Amino acid sequence: MASHGARGRSGGRPTLEEVAARAGVGRGTVSRVINGSPRVSDATRAAVEAAVAELGYVPNTAARALAANRTDAIALVVPEPETRFFAEPYFSDMLRGVGAALSDTEMQLLLIFAGSDRERQRLAQYLAAHRVDGVLLVSVHADDPLPDMLSQLEIPAVISGPRSATETLASVDSDNYGGARQAVEHLIGRGRRTIAHITGRLDVYGAQRRVDGYRDALREAGFEADDLLIESGDFSEEGGRRAMAALLERRPDLDAVFAASDVTAAGARHVLRDAGRRIPDDVALVGYDDSAIARHLDPPLTSVRQPIEEMGRAMIDLLLAEVADRRPAASRELERRQMVLATELVGRASS
Amino acid sequence: MASHGARGRSGGRPTLEEVAARAGVGRGTVSRVINGSPRVSDATRAAVEAAVAELGYVPNTAARALAANRTDAIALVVPEPETRFFAEPYFSDMLRGVGAALSDTEMQLLLIFAGSDRERQRLAQYLAAHRVDGVLLVSVHADDPLPDMLSQLEIPAVISGPRSATETLASVDSDNYGGARQAVEHLIGRGRRTIAHITGRLDVYGAQRRVDGYRDALREAGFEADDLLIESGDFSEEGGRRAMAALLERRPDLDAVFAASDVTAAGARHVLRDAGRRIPDDVALVGYDDSAIARHLDPPLTSVRQPIEEMGRAMIDLLLAEVADRRPAASRELERRQMVLATELVGRASS
DNA sequence: AGGTACTGTGGGAGCGCTCCCACAAGTGAT
């Protein structure tokens, strides 16, 4: 343990006090300048800024965190195994969006995986230690204890996709219901008549909403409901394969498939091709996410675009607002705390 | 700004002092127990541990960081754009290895991208603020100023792959030279006579070493050197395509290709197939990394395996050792600070 | 008996900030 060697280092990092002395002002004034308080005269501000530059002063984060009781860091928590994180573009797109939204902030972003029990254990410790000011939770399952833990610890949090219609935490989501409708209406418009749906993980609320959209679109177009055309997947490629195989078995006459993610669609495409079905001639295929995969698939995949970058930005905005007035999410009025962003159908050769 | 509301919260987090009072001991003793010092009697330790459990005490990281002048965090710095990070399995494998090595530690891992100028700016600020105890630097290019910045700031650092034969920072690498030789010798053993090489980015020292290994293996087997068989890539798929096209143009008679990464090989395979060459019948293909891509390619790709998990662990071990005795890497004796791990050829259908 | 060591313990000092109170100086209404 122990490490007192590095302590008294001559020429160590300058402190607020030293900057103050150099600028001929008090400690408090330097602090105000550093933190952009308006209650400083222009002359004083200039003097302080000069001293900061000359000494190469950089605030000590630990001291600030201790005194102000904040960390200037937020965590992006992914309650999935790392492999899924890398396999599904949804996550990397989200990370990019959040990173972009944060880049003109002082806030630091931490990426934390909580896929295994062990990792969750660590995360619980981490949160209990209040090492972040707020949490972004992506991909939340219905029975996940994480959101409640966050409320209990009074840590501001925003989730991507509410857990139910009565979500209490702040959330940002795309219009899953509307997006699914767009996909199905598109297929109907293309003359397809037997449209199957491979769902996402049904313990994710958004996946359920896509099923609802699929059902309603068909019903309103006058098609009969047929649950044999619905097979559940799990957003993964493997899940897409399994579901597609099951669907082909049950309804070999299907002429279109709406998959709950691009990755799922990629899996389905594999099975369709192996079964000798041509895309889009025999079977039209539509995915969800409009990720890089959609563009690179053969044939390029029609997909429902979610504005992930904007979603990331929206999540950050909501979170920073909550962090700013330090109140746990659940104790505030619900107004404006559930955001839903519009989707857009991107047509390509697969349909 | 401002936030004094959350300050005096009743029932706030317990402090060391409170634990001490509860256990009927002094503050120092609790600190010793928390930090695992051996100089505490068993009875006292038990009493303190009970108090900690009862109060649900969790140390305040900021206070600890301020008093002890350490952060208990290290950064994994990726001096590349995010897209490369997600596109090349090398990085995610490395992240997994490092994460695993860290999981039985109190250390926290931060992932930092420094691909754009803006991100590098941020990183510089970040390092200047000493917000991490040490840095892991993956994928370093010859002219990168980052390593020097780290030495100057006296921040312990380990890089994956030395910048040259006379690297001063601690480093961990696989045996690029030997790995390349394995690949080429394998191809020769399979009766191939015209073996091309698509290099990695040549400003990465390891990529140069692979070229050396390729050259030496051919020379020692009695082949004539022919620079027309070498084309430089950049580890990317696109680079692999470009290089392969150039090689086919120059030496249409080639019967084998050794690519500097699996991703590169995937690009080359595309071009070969489009050119009507069968793999492995007409052209044998060998990659490098043995990543997931190698297993999933069609046909499955023979590849040189680097033990990335072990490399991650080794990097962590080196770094933690340097952090523990708080001396900048460059000031210590070189002994044992350049680790080279053996590679292994994994044969598959492509060769 | 005195010395010398070691073990376990308590608590002071101090890490570098932020928050806030105090106060001087200026401004304008009464």
Place this chain on the structure above:
DNA sequence: ATCACTTGTGGGAGCGCTCCCACAGTACCT
């Protein structure tokens, strides 16, 4: 002139730890 605000500023107190000195107690040599 007095009072009431406002603006800009200095500096004390305190955030929750770690480090280390001091010291009581015990053990083992002279």
